[in-house]
Amino acid sequence: xxxxxxxxxxxxxxxxxxxxxxxxxxxxxxxxxxxxxxxxxxxxxxxxxxxxxxxxxxxxxxxxxxxxxxxxxxxxxxxxxxxxxxxxxxxxxxxxxxxxxxxxxxxxxxxxxxxxxxxxxxxxxxxxxxxxxxxxxxxxxxxxxxxxxxxxxxxxxxxxxxxxxxxxxxxxxxxxxxxxxxxxxxxxxxxxxxxxxxxxxxxxxxxxxxxxxxxxxxxxxxxxxxxxxxxxxxxxxxxxxxxxxxxxxxxxxxxxxxxxxxxxxxxxxxxxxxxxxxxxxxxxxxxxxxxxxxxxxxxxxxxxxxxxxxxxxxxxxxxxxxxxxxxxxxxxxxxxxxxxxxxxxxxxxxxxxxxxxxxxxxxxxxxxxxxxxxxxxxxx
Numbered sequence: 001x002x003x004x005x006x007x008x009x010x011x012x013x014x015x016x017x018x019x020x021x022x023x024x025x026x027x028x029x030x031x032x033x034x035x036x037x038x039x040x041x042x043x044x045x046x047x048x049x050x051x052x053x054x055x056x057x058x059x060x061x062x063x064x065x066x067x068x069x070x071x072x073x074x075x076x077x078x079x080x081x082x083x084x085x086x087x088x089x090x091x092x093x094x095x096x097x098x099x100x101x102x103x104x105x106x107x108x109x110x111x112x113x114x115x116x117x118x119x120x121x122x123x124x125x126x127x128x129x130x131x132x133x134x135x136x137x138x139x140x141x142x143x144x145x146x147x148x149x150x151x152x153x154x155x156x157x158x159x160x161x162x163x164x165x166x167x168x169x170x171x172x173x174x175x176x177x178x179x180x181x182x183x184x185x186x187x188x189x190x191x192x193x194x195x196x197x198x199x200x201x202x203x204x205x206x207x208x209x210x211x212x213x214x215x216x217x218x219x220x221x222x223x224x225x226x227x228x229x230x231x232x233x234x235x236x237x238x239x240x241x242x243x244x245x246x247x248x249x250x251x252x253x254x255x256x257x258x259x260x261x262x263x264x265x266x267x268x269x270x271x272x273x274x275x276x277x278x279x280x281x282x283x284x285x286x287x288x289x290x291x292x293x294x295x296x297x298x299x300x301x302x303x304x305x306x307x308x309x310x311x312x313x314x315x316x317x318x319x320x321x322x323x324x325x326x327x328x329x330x331x332x333x334x335x336x337x338x339x340x341x342x343x344x345x346x347x348x349x350x351x352x353x354x355x356x357x358x359x360x361x362x363x364x365x366x367x368x369x370x371x372x373x374x375x376x377x378x379x380x
Contacts, residue, residue, distance in 0.1 A: 111168030127188030132162030
């Protein structure tokens with residue numbers, strides 16, 4: 001039931017840092033609109049990357065703006081390495097797909113991945129040293145093959161010759177595998193463990209991805225990882241993909257009311273309310289920005305800086321310093337605080353204590369009501 005809006009740019013972003021700036025500006029513009037949902041994941045940005053000689057690759061899941069430059073730099077590196085490999089393979093040819101059952105050879109293998117599973121493999125002509133070639137930090141050509149196998153066959157991964165002997169597979173077993181697959185010293189191989197059908201699907205996917213190395217960079221959609229690397233998700237959608245919304249006639253807006261951008265509002269708050277830049281920024285990006293202007297108008301005798309402190313700074317202090325949950329502080333509670341403050345029932349020096357009591361559900365105005373000088377004299 002929540003309407004989604006997709007915003008696209010022209011392919012005129014030239015650097016990783018510029019992409020971050022554009023992403024930040026787009027996010028700021030969207031947050032400037034009324035009724036736009038906020039919070040992590042509500043505004044998601046996909047990054048499309050292509051280099052000369054490469055092709056467009058779409059990276060999904062770039063939620064952290066700080067990560068965007070790294071994502072782009074590492075994707076550029078991946079594409080550049082794939083283009084180098086294409087040049088190296090220009091005078092080579094990949095052998096036809098021939099899947100070989102290797103289960104008997106590895107019956108005594110100590111690898112936990114292989115025990116009690118079918119093991120199948122394929123030879124890759126002239127691939128020795130290529131499977132372990134790094135495309136991104138801790139991400140290799142073998143990782144490209146593994147990504148395809150995982151998505152298309154549902155296997156947990158693959159073994160390839162550049163990383164063996166390892167993972168419980170011994171040097172003796174590697175020699176037996178090479179002999180069975182008819183590999184010479186220049187040939188590489190890939191193993192998959194699992195059910196018979198999954199192994200076949202996985203190895204077909206690996207062989208197909210190996211063939212794509214001769215084309216350079218495949219068109220695909222990839223998922224962003226926390227370390228800035230990416231993993232395969234699916235092929236890039238083609239013309240056959242159905243977009244129902246393209247059948248709807250275009251609507252041309254004839255009257256558009258442009259809202260005040262957050263960046264402009266920050267400048268106005270500094271100028272009109274004498275707030276410093278940090279406070280203006282915090283306030284404008286908070287959910288109490290409209291309440292601030294309402295209270296400023298209602299209580300002109302209360303300093304603007306103090307109002308902003310109560311709405312933004314004090315809740316953060318209560319949460320961090322006093323470890324009290326401030327989620328119950330809303331518009332109603334803040335209006336009550338300023339009403340008592342304006343009427344003289346509480347003093348500004350104890351507003352923090354009042355708000356802590358409100359958070360704990362213990363607030364009672366009679367506890368804080370001040371006495372006149374005459375009343376104090378009478379008590380004394």
